[in-house]
Amino acid sequence: MKLTQQQLETHLWGAANILRGKTAGQDYKNYILSLMFYKRLCDQWENEADDAIAEQERQQRRSFTEEQKAVYRARGEHRYAIPEGCRWGDVLAASTQLGETLTRAMRGVANANDELKGVFTVDWAQPAPDGSGKPLIPNEVVHALIQHFDAHDLSNASVPADVLGHAYEYLIKQFADDAGAKAGEFFTPPEVVDTLVRILEPQPGDTIYDPTCGSGGMLVHSAGFLREAGHHATSAQYFGQEMNWGNAAIGKINSVLHGLEAEIKAGVSTITDPAFKEGDGKLRQFSLVLANFPFSDEFWWLKPEQQTDDKKKKDKLKKEIFGKEGFKDAYGRFGRGTPFKAPPAGYGDYAFILHILASLNARGRAGIVCPQGVLFRGQPEVEEETGEFDAKGEPKIKRRKADDEHLIRRTLLESGLIDAVISLPLNVFYGAGVPACLLILNRHRPRARRDKVLLVYAARHYRELSNQNELRPQDVMRILVHMQAYGDAAKVPKLVAKHSKRIREQINMREHEEVERLEVWYADAAARLARLEAELATKQAEFSKIKAKTEKTKAKAAVEKLRGQRDKAAAKIAERDEKIAEARRRAEDDRRDVDATGQELGALYGDPDELLKHARVVGLDEIGENEFNLNIPRYVDTFEPEPRVEVKDALKALRDAQGDLADAEARLGDLLKAIGYAA
Template sequence: MPKKPSGVQREPCESAARSKMRLTQQQLEAHLWGAANILRGKTAGQDYKNYILSLMFYKRLCDQWENEADEAIAELERQQGKQFNDAQKAVFRARGEHRFNIPDGSRWGDVLAASTNLGEKLTQAMRAVSSANEELRGVFTVDWNQPAPDGSGKPLIPNEVVHALIQHFDNHDLSNASVPADVLGHAYEYLIKKFADDAGAKAGEFFTPPEVVDTLVRILEPQPGDTVYDPTCGSGGMLVHSADYLRENGHHATSAQYFGQEMNWGNAAIGKINSVLHGLEATISAGVSTITDPAFKDAEGKVRKFSLVLANFPFSDEFWWLKPEQQTDDKKKKDKLKKETFSKEGYKDPFGRFGRGTPFRAPPAGYGDYAFILHILASLTDSGRAGVVCPQGVLFRGQPEVEEETGEFDDDGNPVIKRRKADDEHLIRKALLESRLIDAVISLPLNVFYGAGVPACLVILKKQRPPERHENVLLVYAARHYRELSNQNELRPQDVMRMLVHVQAYGDASEVPALVAQHSQRIREQINAREHDEVERLEAEYAAVAARLAKLETQVAEARAELPKIASKTAREKAEVALAKLEAQRDKVVAKIAERDEKIAEARRRAEDDRRDVAQVGTELGALYGDPDELLKHARVVGIDEIEENEFNLNIPRYVDTFEPEPRIEVPDALKALRSAERALGNAEAALMKLLKGVGYGAD
């Protein structure tokens, strides 16, 4: 690894990036993703995301500390009308007030000045920062000095790689002077999304698609004074989107309070950083299960109540009732723990969320879905509301109580009837509906979540519902509309608009025109912004390639201009070979630029399609609510009495016509197709007979 020349030693905390060059969001995103490319494949699995995100945050904290010190010194100089010398600046710098404390010896310049054992130095610096700030406890979970698994004593991440990362991050200042908080927050979310795309199935552990989160947030409409809670918060997207909604409506993010719990330490660290970067001041607890060890409790030891809960919990967790450390592969141990944890009445919950003392039975051990749903209900205030991502199985799993013949007969010859008890999940769903807690259910398209191939839905729960809705449940079939991508499906802005109009209108056709107008305008602006961001992002991503092309074009032009001036045949031949090499290099770069231009063109085409579709969807929604029969194929307000007749089964196709009719074919077209098929059959038979004759079969 190259070392600094002797005598050229930076002062601690003085970065090469002090120029404070203003970065666009897209330039910052390209810079941050470039760091990910340096580290990819050099850590265990997908853990590299935690390294990159924590290093970015550490650099931000250090740069902002320096920026705050510079601003404070400049203000003192202005007030006193004189310039301070370096010694005076050092004193004022140490005394200055800062949002976060960065201890001496743990600042960016201290790490930058080191040349060996960089992993150890970086880990120590991050831990010192975490220890010095209560709000940052648990943020820096990675060990840059983790030993390689081969027992060699060498670090898993070589010193050279850590050096390359530090040099990469040192290229840009990340303080407010260069990167405003909102720009850095958006770039951080972009990084999380990129890591999710890269992680595939495992991304579901920490990331919910933003379109799904946006739908839930806009249905529940966070308000100033709300306490917002996510019991399985992952990277904190639900909390951040709630704050964004408040800002969009003219409120400060901190006009609400934010709380989250996440079992995975690494994901919780990402969520904490996300919270700090977005200015939420969220309280996020980590390391234990929300079901076995809820982090937020009241003075009586019961779960704390919140006005708004958003959640995307692990689907159908088989061992939801076990603490993380108990979830081993030892089946006998699990069976023993189950006997200790479950009684005849079900799970022995010390927090009173289900079982005896509530209208709900304990969830069965096999599926954890209702354990999370009941925890969410127990966490709601008397006027609280919740939006929950669930597997669609919660809508229909579990059988009601039935009487069935055993095949035997009594002494009088009558068949013996056996009564089979209702399943627990059926009884819980029945209790939810009888308590009038389910306000709406939305079925989603397949494959919109990372690693979750099962059909999913959104369940909206409300403790206090308007009188006109009290005896009804809105069911929305939104599975038809999405954009098909190579690895998964994506909800488009217009698909989100469909769901929002259905839920907010709640069957009232008079509400639809205003809702369509409101959402159409907002979504067009959203599409325009996304198009701009994507084009700018591609241009930033290919900026180095464009610069390389400009340089090569100049070199090629200069080489061509020089050729006629060369008198020597040998020298000319060498110059022609050199020119050919330059032209080959240029052609490769031109191909990369063509690749960029095609991606930009595709982004513009997609945006134009979406803008057109928004107008079309608005028209369709207006027509739907004028045609009750057609509306039944998309959404329906269903009375509780009808749901009871269906034995409290909420499977949406029972109530909404999800059948896709065969396309209508006109009789002349059908006859034309039939004649064409008959001609093709005759030609095939003639060709077959010719072949058979050629090999000696068939009559003359």
């Protein structure tokens, strides 16, 4: 039986519920995701073997014995090798020391496949920290997980690759929601990723790179864009680096499940030890880079193993690593020999930005999630009075050098590398409360816009959720129309029509998926309600026929008990129906807003004064006059006017307030008199 995406999601999240709280912090996501992938590999191996045997039986027009099937099964061709003793059946047959058995099987699979090195990073036999010798995850919990996963076949015969890929992404999103602030280490909200990918528009032949790839979402969405355009995912090549081994493993699995064949390196810092280099040691260059790097990393210049709590060691390393020219970079990204100053030690943002720039080929383009501080931090060179006077009585002047970040930003602008800056709503990222923006770089910009920068203020429009904010499809549409029109009003109608059609389809699909997901989640409650209602009807029919008083009392109690159980199940179904109704209301609101947004964009580009409140193409000369400060409110009117109030309404409100004050004073006077404090 083929599983739907929603059934698979429910099944996988059920496994997470078994393990939650049994591991350190949020580590349980790595256990569940790796176990799911291992089960998929094993099931697909068996499926490939069955298909090969069936084909041989068809060709030879005879049925094989079990012994013959075993021979074909062992020597058949498989996408991934699963050594004997490392198959799912071997794990399922074990009864004791399941953690050791599972870890040994997973590592055996990784060792047999170069592509899977580094995928299985968890140790199911890890001892508990209390020194008891017992495993951190008890044998019975591992057994429950194995039995849970054994309930469904995860091969292509039951779960097509695209369904499993979508379910895997859903699971990552659920883990991110569960992890809260820590999720920023491995997960970028899909709406932000989708925005970046659609701005950059990956093409067949692109080499696509993410230097801090986390769970691989940037790469996966790039492949999705290519598929949407009718190309195969492997028409581009994919590369990623991730310092955290566990997150890199999630990214590798994500890549395999989506058929990307991405090359993901792990365990070292992109800044101190970039993994992708040419034979001569220079950085490898790519045609497209997407990234969401760690914001304002204070110790970007240290290797992971050097980032200890020992301040003296850090200070000593800082003297060794930073010279008069700043960070001594062996890869020519900044410092001596480049037009760029080395970034300051305290903020790593420009270290990542300059690494990305150095990783772009001559026609390369990049989309980067940044803190908005990169737009304005750092002061230009200034002359200031010291408060002292020379022999002629003239005030002495001291010249203060420009800060490094100012110089880097100025060089980026004067080199024509910054194509656009898009400010985002607050709180759209997990654990990052600082204002963020999208920085778009392009080494091969159209001549007409090389001395211009598009600035988009997209912080007004979002959906407010309980823990964070979310870009809606129509909010993404606004950004894309501004970006792709680049100030040209003539392009807007076609862009609105193109994006409106796609986004309405996206909203419809999300609504369908959400409703199906809720129906699957509440399927057990629905079945329970149907069973209880049938039982209740039967008991009530029996009750009407009972004559004896004692028996009637017992039967009545049984009916009341069933009725209570039925009411609880009915309440769960009412809860489901309300959630479904809310999902439909939200989708209907979004569909209506898509049309309204399209009309709004058309009107904006017909009214230049109103457009200035949302987006503006700014010349480099004006940016220079602003000392190369890119803070968007300097160029775009982000002021939110107070709501208009009629004078008569204001006067009425004032009179009402004065009346309320007089009443309160009178009541206070009465109370004081009552207790003997008469004036």
